[in-house]
Amino acid sequence: MSLSRSPSPVPGGGWASPGLTNNLSPSGRSSPTKAYAGSNGTPVMWERQKNMGGAAYQSFSTQNQGFFSRHMRRISSSLPRFKADNTHGAEREKIGQGRWNMPRLGRIRGITGRMSRRTKMLLAFGLLFLLGYIIFYSTPLVYYYRRTSWLGGGQKFVIILAANVGGGVMEWKGAREWAIERDSIRNKKKYVAKWGYDLEIVDMSTKKRYAHEWRESWEKVDFIRSTLRKYPKAEWVWWLDLNTFIMEPSKSLQDHIFDHIEDVTYRDINEYNPLNISHPPADPYLDELSKSPIGDGNPDSIHLMLSQDCSGFNLGSFFMRRGTWTDHLLDVWWDPVAYEQKHMEWEHKEQDALEQLYTAQPWIRKSTAFLPQRMINSFPTGACSEKGTDPRIHYDQKDRDFLVNMAGCEWGRDCWGEMYNFRELSYHLNRSLWERFKEDLLCWIWFKLTGKKVKF
Amino acid sequence: MHFAYPPRKSSNPPPFRPRTSALPTIRGKRLKTIVLTGLAFLTLLWLFQRGGRSRHAPPAYHKPSGNPPVVIVTVFNEGKYGKGYLDMVKENRLKYAEKHGYGTFFVKSSDYDLRGAPVSWATLPAVRHAMTKFPDASYIWYLDQNAFIMNPLLKIEEHVMKPSRLEELMIKDHPVVPPDSIIKTFSHLKGHDVDFVLTQDKDGLSSSSFVVKNGEWAKFFLETWFDPIYRTYNFQKAEQHALEHIVQWHPTILAKLALVPQRILNSYSKEKGGQEYKEGDLAVRLYACGEAGEDTCETESQRFAQWKAAYQDS
Numbered sequence: 001m002s003l004s005r006s007p008s009p010v011p012g013g014g015w016a017s018p019g020l021t022n023n024l025s026p027s028g029r030s031s032p033t034k035a036y037a038g039s040n041g042t043p044v045m046w047e048r049q050k051n052m053g054g055a056a057y058q059s060f061s062t063q064n065q066g067f068f069s070r071h072m073r074r075i076s077s078s079l080p081r082f083k084a085d086n087t088h089g090a091e092r093e094k095i096g097q098g099r100w101n102m103p104r105l106g107r108i109r110g111i112t113g114r115m116s117r118r119t120k121m122l123l124a125f126g127l128l129f130l131l132g133y134i135i136f137y138s139t140p141l142v143y144y145y146r147r148t149s150w151l152g153g154g155q156k157f158v159i160i161l162a163a164n165v166g167g168g169v170m171e172w173k174g175a176r177e178w179a180i181e182r183d184s185i186r187n188k189k190k191y192v193a194k195w196g197y198d199l200e201i202v203d204m205s206t207k208k209r210y211a212h213e214w215r216e217s218w219e220k221v222d223f224i225r226s227t228l229r230k231y232p233k234a235e236w237v238w239w240l241d242l243n244t245f246i247m248e249p250s251k252s253l254q255d256h257i258f259d260h261i262e263d264v265t266y267r268d269i270n271e272y273n274p275l276n277i278s279h280p281p282a283d284p285y286l287d288e289l290s291k292s293p294i295g296d297g298n299p300d301s302i303h304l305m306l307s308q309d310c311s312g313f314n315l316g317s318f319f320m321r322r323g324t325w326t327d328h329l330l331d332v333w334w335d336p337v338a339y340e341q342k343h344m345e346w347e348h349k350e351q352d353a354l355e356q357l358y359t360a361q362p363w364i365r366k367s368t369a370f371l372p373q374r375m376i377n378s379f380p381t382g383a384c385s386e387k388g389t390d391p392r393i394h395y396d397q398k399d400r401d402f403l404v405n406m407a408g409c410e411w412g413r414d415c416w417g418e419m420y421n422f423r424e425l426s427y428h429l430n431r432s433l434w435e436r437f438k439e440d441l442l443c444w445i446w447f448k449l450t451g452k453k454v455k456f
Numbered sequence: 457m458h459f460a461y462p463p464r465k466s467s468n469p470p471p472f473r474p475r476t477s478a479l480p481t482i483r484g485k486r487l488k489t490i491v492l493t494g495l496a497f498l499t500l501l502w503l504f505q506r507g508g509r510s511r512h513a514p515p516a517y518h519k520p521s522g523n524p525p526v527v528i529v530t531v532f533n534e535g536k537y538g539k540g541y542l543d544m545v546k547e548n549r550l551k552y553a554e555k556h557g558y559g560t561f562f563v564k565s566s567d568y569d570l571r572g573a574p575v576s577w578a579t580l581p582a583v584r585h586a587m588t589k590f591p592d593a594s595y596i597w598y599l600d601q602n603a604f605i606m607n608p609l610l611k612i613e614e615h616v617m618k619p620s621r622l623e624e625l626m627i628k629d630h631p632v633v634p635p636d637s638i639i640k641t642f643s644h645l646k647g648h649d650v651d652f653v654l655t656q657d658k659d660g661l662s663s664s665s666f667v668v669k670n671g672e673w674a675k676f677f678l679e680t681w682f683d684p685i686y687r688t689y690n691f692q693k694a695e696q697h698a699l700e701h702i703v704q705w706h707p708t709i710l711a712k713l714a715l716v717p718q719r720i721l722n723s724y725s726k727e728k729g730g731q732e733y734k735e736g737d738l739a740v741r742l743y744a745c746g747e748a749g750e751d752t753c754e755t756e757s758q759r760f761a762q763w764k765a766a767y768q769d770s
Contacts, residue, residue: 337685
């Protein structure tokens with residue numbers, strides 16, 4: 001380029017860069033284009049028409065029709081170059097190469113260029129913090145991070161979920177039963193993924209070895225034993241029946257119970273004694289510790305935590321800790337002599353057996369503690385409802401109870417309906433801020449404006 | 457490049473005076489280091505605070521100190537026997553205990569509420585009671601009322617319960633209930649893991665003379681054995697058959713059990729029931745005395761009156 005001033009506009013428009021002449025275009029465009037030749041060498045139809053003269057149609061450019069003709073320069077300039085280039089940024093910009101030449105990034109580059117070092121550091125810090133938050137709080141990585149013993153101790157807890165109850169052997173397992181199972185399992189899986197626990201889903205289908213004639217054992221006992229073997233790092237095992245739903249997944253078990261066991265449990269059954277078990281045991285030959293209503297009062301000696309409902313112990317949701325006491329209990333829980341005499345009376349199998357053991361053998365009371373029912377085992381209003389809604393037993397939305405156990409829903413109630421309602425309630429109560437904003441503000445505004453309820 | 461003259465000062469003086477404050481200011485690199493270390497420290501604190509709440513191992517229960525080392529328990533069935541006979545039995549125990557510094561525990565079978573079960577069930581609450589009365593005793597030796605300690609030179613904690621002695625004496629891999637129980641005693645049991653030592657006679661396990669080690673396992677075992685559900689089942693031989701049942705069905709009980717040769721603890725007076733007493737055995741039980749067709753226990757006991765002589769020289 002050897003001109004000292006830019007050339008003046010030429011009639012017909014366009015910037016006629018003197019160095020790049022273009023003889024093909026009648027409208028004066030000077031961007032380099034190729035005349036696309038047809039297969040037989042003659043120019044393509046529109047080229048021919050152009051050459052015939054512009055009188056037949058309006059004069060708009062038909063040159064830069066193809067994708068490549070319009071974007072060739074930009075694309076070719078952004079492709080990687082493999083020649084060792086010693087030019088710096090400014091020179092590159094002048095040459096018109098480099099990715100920073102794109103308009104958007106150029107603006108960002110400009111902004112960051114104008115920022116002081118301090119602002120850059122703060123911004124980097126902020127981004128790092130946000131990244132850390134995302135990695136450590138909201139991605140699946142939290143599972144691994146919360147399992148370790150020094151960051152939460154999640155691997156000490158195993159949830160056993162009793163699935164496939166009956167297994168379709170005695171009764172038909174239809175779409176509703178499958179849906180209930182799916183919801184329950186999904187709920188526990190999400191909880192476990194969030195807090196780093198283990199989940200063991202056990203198959204409670206009707207097996208021959210648990211049938212009456214075989215008198216083998218109670219299933220819960222066998223499953224707890226095998227789970228304690230399977231997860232050697234587990235300290236606590238939480239048994240859950242299928243018809244349960246964790247309503248507040250944002251509460252970890254450590255926060256809810258285990259970090260303050262002594263505050264939430266009670267050992268003296270006289271606080272709430274639906275079975276009227278006489279406590280403490282009064283036999284004269286027992287030692288002080290066995291006769292004490294609260295055992296030794298030490299939370300470390302608790303190996304079994306359960307709750308009581310309106311009619312006695314409830315083993316739909318309970319905790320057991322690994323230890324010698326637990327080995328002894330799991331061993332003597334089932335006995336053929338006891339089974340033979342009592343199985344007709346014991347409708348709830350191991351639950352009733354445990355009640356009998358608790359009543360008759362003082363060593364069991366030493367390591368058993370009770371939790372208030374609504375802490376781990378709230379009932380829906382259909383269950384245990386002889387006296388109406390009991391604040392000790394029934395789920396209360398205001399208090400945001402932790403877990404709902406839809407016990408006995410197979411007899412006379414709608415299991416699927418209850419599961420669905422509690423699931424939706426749980427989702428509603430635990431909406432994220434964004435969802436709350438959408439539903440409570442935007443939908444409300446829309447409703448006020450148009451009178452229609454809509455869901456975003 | 458070298459300039460001929462020093463660089464020109466500008467015509468506009470700087471608007472601020474140079475800093476003269478005496479306060480030391482932290483600048484640049486040092487500030488960054490301090491801030492970063494502070495943040496790292498806070499992060500570590502927060503991390504450890506969340507996770508460090510591990511539960512310790514369950515508390516160890518009271519370990520018996522060994523004073524007295526052994527307690528001998530005997531249950532008297534006062535309705536059936538004369539006072540003279542029972543006094544002789546008591547004296548037998550007291551003399552032996554005095555010689556070795558042991559404790560004794562005598563109760564009547566009517567002391568306990570057995571809910572209508574046979575009187576022999578009173579063994580269990582008696583031993584449990586002894587554990588309450590003597591929390592520091594190491595071992596509790598239950599000896600039937602119709603039995604006599606013959607050889608006062610033998611000490612229970614050496615003759616029977618010493619771990620090395622138990623490992624010699626233990627009958628390994630033997631059906632727990634003769635003749636053909638499929639449940640067999642453990643072969644690899646260590647002496648110090650044994651909490652319950654007893655013998656077999658010709659018919660089955662013999663609960664007329666056994667030793668338990670005082671501790672949490674013994675409490676669990678006795679309370680399980682004493683469960684009312686076993687009494688309501690009406691076993692033919694009361695607590696003996698109940699014992700045979702629980703030992704076969706509950707491995708946590710079998711795991712602490714050792715069978716020893718009968719004559720170590722529990723020689724019988726007659727060949728009929730089990731191994732017969734020979735001179736030097738620790739104790740003899742008057743087998744089936746007083747039952748239909750047999751001599752009464754009082755007359756039977758005369759055969760073994762030589763135990764009194766053993767205390768004459770001391």
